[in-house]
Amino acid sequence: xxxxxxxxxxxxxxxxxxxxxxxxxxxxxxxxxxxxxxxxxxxxxxxxxxxxxxxxxxxxxxxxxxxxxxxxxxxxxxxxxxxxxxxxxxxxxxxxxxxxxxxxxxxxxxxxxxxxxxxxxxxxxxxxxxxxxxxxxxxxxxxxxxxxxxxxxxxxxxxxxxxxxxxxxxxxxxxxxxxxxxxxxxxxxxxxxxxxxxxxxx
Amino acid sequence: xxxxxxxxxxxxxxxxxxxxxxxxxxxxxxxxxxxxxxxxxxxxxxxxxxxxxxxxxxxxxxxxxxxxxxxxxxxxxxxxxxxxxxxxxxxxxxxxxxxxxxxxxxxxxxxxxxxxxxxxxxxxxxxxxxxxxxxxxxxxxxxxxxxxxxxxxxxxxxxxxxxxxxxxxxxxxxxxxxxxxxxxxxxxxxxxxxxxxxxxxx
DNA sequence: GTATGAGTACTGTACCGTCCAGTTCCAAAG
DNA sequence: CTTTGGAACTGGACGGTACAGTACTCATAC
Numbered sequence: 001x002x003x004x005x006x007x008x009x010x011x012x013x014x015x016x017x018x019x020x021x022x023x024x025x026x027x028x029x030x031x032x033x034x035x036x037x038x039x040x041x042x043x044x045x046x047x048x049x050x051x052x053x054x055x056x057x058x059x060x061x062x063x064x065x066x067x068x069x070x071x072x073x074x075x076x077x078x079x080x081x082x083x084x085x086x087x088x089x090x091x092x093x094x095x096x097x098x099x100x101x102x103x104x105x106x107x108x109x110x111x112x113x114x115x116x117x118x119x120x121x122x123x124x125x126x127x128x129x130x131x132x133x134x135x136x137x138x139x140x141x142x143x144x145x146x147x148x149x150x151x152x153x154x155x156x157x158x159x160x161x162x163x164x165x166x167x168x169x170x171x172x173x174x175x176x177x178x179x180x181x182x183x184x185x186x187x188x189x190x191x192x193x194x195x196x197x198x199x200x201x202x
Numbered sequence: 203x204x205x206x207x208x209x210x211x212x213x214x215x216x217x218x219x220x221x222x223x224x225x226x227x228x229x230x231x232x233x234x235x236x237x238x239x240x241x242x243x244x245x246x247x248x249x250x251x252x253x254x255x256x257x258x259x260x261x262x263x264x265x266x267x268x269x270x271x272x273x274x275x276x277x278x279x280x281x282x283x284x285x286x287x288x289x290x291x292x293x294x295x296x297x298x299x300x301x302x303x304x305x306x307x308x309x310x311x312x313x314x315x316x317x318x319x320x321x322x323x324x325x326x327x328x329x330x331x332x333x334x335x336x337x338x339x340x341x342x343x344x345x346x347x348x349x350x351x352x353x354x355x356x357x358x359x360x361x362x363x364x365x366x367x368x369x370x371x372x373x374x375x376x377x378x379x380x381x382x383x384x385x386x387x388x389x390x391x392x393x394x395x396x397x398x399x400x401x402x403x404x
Numbered sequence: 405g406t407a408t409g410a411g412t413a414c415t416g417t418a419c420c421g422t423c424c425a426g427t428t429c430c431a432a433a434g
Numbered sequence: 435c436t437t438t439g440g441a442a443c444t445g446g447a448c449g450g451t452a453c454a455g456t457a458c459t460c461a462t463a464c
Contacts (some may be wrong), residue, residue: 004429005442024317026228029419040444045421111376112314115226118379125377153394159370160398168363174313175327177320192355196362200401206408206463231453242410247455 009047011037017058021105025055025113048055050185055113056120062106063128070132075141078146084198091133091165091190098166099181102172111174133158140201164193211249213239220261223307227257227315255313258322264308265330270333271299276341280348286400292390293367300368301383306375315375335360342403351403359403366395 015037019028030051048054073093076086097103106202114121137158144151151157168189169181208308217239232253236243250256275295278288299305316323339360346353353359370391371383 008443024314025316030421031419040446041421042423042445043443046442051420108313108316111310112226114310114379115378116229121377121379125374129373129377154393160366160394161363163367163369164362165365168361168367171331172327175316175323175331177316177323192358192362196398196402200398210409232455242409242412243455244457245409248409253454263461 005047008037008039008043012039012044012047012054013058013061016037016054016188017062020055020058021062021102024109025051025116034117039087051116056117059106059110059120059124064100066097066103066106066128067131069136071135074132074135076105076139076143078148078162083143083202084194087198088191088194091161091194092136092186095163095165095169095186095190099169099173099186101178104170107170133162136161151201157197160200161193161197164196165189207249210239210241210245214241214246214249214256215260215263217241217369218256219264222257222260223264223311225305227318228310230359254319258319261308261322261326262329265326268305268308268330269333273337275282275299276334276337278341278345280345280350281346285345285350285404286396289400290393290396293396294388296364297312297367297371297392299374301371301388303380306372309372310376335364338363346366359399362402363395363399366398367391 012033016028016033019032019036023032030041030044033054034044037044042052048086055125073090076090078116079086110121133155137154140149140157140161141154142156143149149157169186172181214235218230218235221234221238225234228282232243232246235256236246239246246256250259273400275292278292281288312323312326335357339356342359342363343356344351345351346356351359374383
């Protein structure tokens with residue numbers, strides 16, 4: 001059932017995602033998108049009423065995809081033995097997922113336009129950010145219930161975990177455009193973050 | 203020596219800072235700035251060759267001002283007695299300084315335009331961000347030398363401290379435009395962050 | 405009385421969104 | 435398999451608007 005219309009729709013979405021992530025909202029023209037999607041501008045406007053609508057759609061779609069990734073990661077084995085090791089591995093996967101160029105670009109895109117699209121910023125914050133934290137918090141709560149961690153406020157703990165891990169690389173990436181983090185650096189951040197977290201919450 | 207020219211120069215800088223912080227780079231027109239500064243557009247162009255130059259100047263000037271604020275904060279008494287209390291107070295002041303609307307707006311402004319002005323983003327990162335962290339790290343190192351803290355990598359510790367404190371409120375502010383943090387929330391973040399930090403680094 | 409600035413008109417460019425005339429796809433009917 | 439009708443698409447032109455930067459004339463400060 002991949003009608004021609006559906007194919008075009010998909011091509012436009014894909015092209016728009018690419019260009020928006022790369023050049024920002026203001027830096028992207030509808031002609032750019034149409035050209036990259038190999039589609040006439042008229043067709044773009046047939047599928048998406050205007051630029052704002054198209055932008056909102058691609059942001060939410062990309063957020064959705066990120067959501068499911070986070071959900072997959074947060075499943076942590078609850079055996080006592082290698083707790084620090086497991087947590088470090090989780091931290092490392094978190095770092096990889098959230099410092100991926102696409103994710104960083106999405107963050108930048110939303111922050112940059114949070115004043116023009118306040119609803120979009122809020123929606124991303126709730127769906128793409130707090131939801132991920134809630135998932136992580138649930139995992140920590142499970143560990144706490146098993147007596148492996150000592151936690152009052154699981155959501156706060158999840159925030160601390162994220163902050164310890166992500167503050168450095170995310171800021172670097174936000175400000176210096178394309179930041180290249182070596183694998184070794186990420187390993188180091190993950191180990192150090194997990195260690196501090198356990199020191200406080202075990 | 204406040205010549206007329208110098209006064210105009212100052213008025214333009216002030217107006218540009220206000221408008222840029224408020225409406226972003228693309229959202230600000232040179233006419234807006236001229237009007238707010240009560241100055242003709244011609245005069246703006248006499249003092250600043252073009253829009254980009256003006257933007258860079260106001261960003262760096264604002265960064266400079268933030269720098270000195272951080273320097274003032276990071277002075278921590280090194281008496282053993284009330285270490286946790288002192289650290290909590292430092293945390294609280296940090297939070298106040300770095301969640302101030304002006305600072306948040308500056309962050310947004312730089313992140314939003316880091317692709318168009320990569321040098322500016324890098325410069326802010328080094329001057330306004332890493333420099334503040336270095337100051338904080340020096341303070342921690344001093345505490346470590348006195349045997350009050352156990353620290354391998356003072357810069358990493360400073361990053362952890364910042365991440366624990368700022369991850370929540372800064373992200374909320376970045377994404378949801380104008381975030382209003384109550385005093386009570388900030389108190390809570392400061393106390394919790396300082397507690398976790400000490401658990402790991404004392 | 406001269407340099408500096410105000411006020412304003414103007415040029416050139418970029419881009420959103422629309423319109424239209426001609427073409428291609430696709431599915432159903434013969 | 436061929437025809438046919440309508441929907442979707444192309445390509446390009448166009449109106450309208452916003453804005454960076456310049457030019458020019460008249461007023462004002464010092």
